[in-house]
Amino acid sequence: MSRTWTSNVHEAIARLVSMRTGFTYALQHPGKTEAGVLRAMQRRGLSAPAKYLDTLRADAAALDELMDELTIRETYFFREPRHFEFIRQEILPQLRSERGFEVPIRAWSAGCASGEEAYSLAMLLAQEGFGHQSQVLGTDISNQALETARSARFRAWSVRGADPKLTGSYLRQDDATWIVAEPIRRRVRFGFLNLALDAYPSHVTGTYGMDLVMCRNVLIYFDADTVEQVARRLCASLAPGGWLVTASSDPALSAAEGLEAHVTDYGVFYQRAIAQRAAPKPVPPRPLAIEPPTPRAPAPAPTLPSPTAPAREVATPSPLAAAKRALRAGDYARVLEVLPAFGADVDACLLRIDALANHDGSGAAAEAAARALRIHPAAVELHFRHALLLSSIGRLGEAEAALRRVIYLDRSLAIAHFTLAGMQWRQGRQGDARRSYQTAERLARAASPDAPLRLAPDQAAGALADAASRQLAALDGAGSISA
Ligand SMILES: C[S@@+](CC[C@H](N)C(=O)[O-])C[C@H]1O[C@@H](n2cnc3c(N)ncnc32)[C@H](O)[C@@H]1O
Known part of the structure; x- marks a missing residue:
């Protein structure tokens, strides 16, 4: 060669x-x-x-x-079986003793290829009694592989070596095809996600508050800088005390912030620092460009007790507060129960959309956002969320139109220009992307570096300006050829 x-x-x-x-x-x-x-x-x-x-x-x-x-999209059911044994014997009992059976286990196969790893996780969780309390997410950059994953139909090659005790009744053979049983299939959701981009953790894609992330045989493709960034973002996607499993052939993550390494005979397992369990962040960290805005904290409603009201009514949380709490706990069904329809409050609409994204997928949430926009046609936050959801399901043209509406309503939103630039780049329009990054940088530099960004208040203006400047440099690098 x-x-x-x-x-x-x-x-x-x-x-x-x-x-x-x-x-x-x-x-x-x-x-x-x-x-x-x-x-x-x-x-x-x-x-x-x-x-x-x-x-x-x-x-x-x-x-x-x-x-x-x-790349090699090689994968199969229960690959590296000892990893799954470690999860069964060490990780799940720990999660169970801390959270009980009631709290859903959230697991993510990051770089899932055709989905065998994600389904294996769902099977293991079902075997260990977490069947109805588990959600598994599988993400990859290959749409082809994701199509196979969603079909839940596999060739015998995918099942090679898998202990029948593990796959048992969860896989049914039909001639040369192995079909994943419906109860397992229902627990697993697949989506496109580029691990190299700053697109997670995110409520929209459900990549936050994870108890367990398997990111195996993917990091080998990245250089040291990218590995470090990916590890940091995966760590931020974990709930405090959550676990990250990489493959034995993957680079070590000793430098990754906030990850404790547990060395065993058959691999290194990483746990998000226990110390952080004591004071979990109320809302997971948010990435710059893809992440939707944090729903604005509602001004606390005056809760002066009426002299005639019974005391316990004073303590009843508002539906918005209850929905926020349920969303943070990953109880999306409860959010939808508490907020059964779109109404006059934009923050409540945003919460309902986030819950739908995690419960029914980004497509359903995008449709819901469009409905909410009929009630609130001038709500910049809703247009922005709509754009992010459309982008996450690959409807880039419509996503771009939604972002243009955001910018039409308020031209000064640096994050909107930054996000638009990413979409233009993904569609191969470097010139447009360059102009949008330049606008984003100019707007962000005009603010004080520590000022929180509108629509992404967890991010500071200075960080966005720096990110825009890095993207501009990268654009120049990718585009400068004389063909
Ligand atoms: C060898 S497969 C690993 C599958 C599974 N995790 C396993 O270990 O069996 C590697 C997968 O990583 C995916 N991949 C490569 N670069 C990626 C990126 N930047 N973001 C997300 N997935 C990526 C590839 O498309 C491929 O499906």
């Missing part, structure tokens, strides 16, 4: 892949990358690398195909 690029277009393709997916391996291994690019070009019937680069910039499906050639 060659150690240098045969043309600067090939190098630009590798740079594009690395920028968009964090797959820095592409830049470091010209020979293997060029061979993969060639195969992907053949699949598209293209022979000119420059034309192929244009296609990659404009078409997310083309990038997906290329990643299919460059």
Whole structure:
């Protein structure tokens, strides 16, 4: 395999892949990358690398195909069985003793490929008695792989080596196909998420407050900086005391902030610092661009007791407060029960939409946001949430239109310009993205660096300005080719 690029277009393709997916391996291994690019070009019937680069910039499906050639999406049920044994014997009993059976266990297979790992987790949780109290999320950057995952139908190859005691009644064989049983399937939800981007933790994608994250055989694709950033974000996605499991071949995460390493004979398991359990943050940390705004804290309603009211009524929490508490506890059904419909209060609408996103998926939540907007057509927060939800289900054109409405209502929102830039970039429109990042940076620099951002009050203006400036540098890096 060659150690240098045969043309600067090939190098630009590798740079594009690395920028968009964090797959820095592409830049470091010209020979293997060029061979993969060639195969992907053949699949598209293209022979000119420059034309192929244009296609990659404009078409997310083309990038997906290329990643299919460059990465190994190898996975199977109960891969590295000793990890699952550790979860069964150490992690679940600990979670059970701390939280009891009532609190749902939230697990995430980050980089799930075709879903076998996520389903294995759901099977294990069901075996251990958490069946009805568990939610498993599977995310990946490959839409193709996610399609297989959602179909819940697998070839025998996916089941190889899996102990039948583990898969038992959860997998039914139909000729050459293995089908995941409906009760397991119902516990697992899949979505697109690029781990290399600052898109989690997030309420919209449900990537927060996780008790257990498995991110195995994914970090190997990233360079040291990206590994560190991903580890920090995964740690922030964990509930205090939650666990992160990586593969034995993955790089060690000793430098990751807030993670305690538990070394065993068959791997290192990481736990979010126990010390943080004592004082859990009320709301999980939020990323800059993708994260929706924190619902504005309502002004505390005056609760002066009426002299005739019975004392216990004074202590009854408002539906909004009860819904907020339920959302933080991951009890989405309760949020929907407490807030059964959209009404006059925008904050309550936002809470209901967040609960729907986690309960019924981003698609249902996007439809709900559109309904809420019919009641509150000028609510900037709702338009912004609508945009993020549409973006998370790949409806980028509509997401962009929703963001433009945000900007039309208030041109001064730096976070809206920043988010718009990301969408434009994803659609291959570097020129537009550059202008939007420049606007975001200008608006954010005009504020005091510590000032909280509107629509993302957990973020400071200075941090957004720096992020915009980094994105601009990255854009220049990805776009500067003479093909
Ligand atoms: C080898 S599979 C691992 C599957 C499973 N975790 C396991 O260990 O069996 C690696 C997966 O990581 C995904 N991946 C690579 N880069 C990613 C990124 N930036 N964000 C999310 N997933 C990514 C690939 O698409 C692929 O499906």
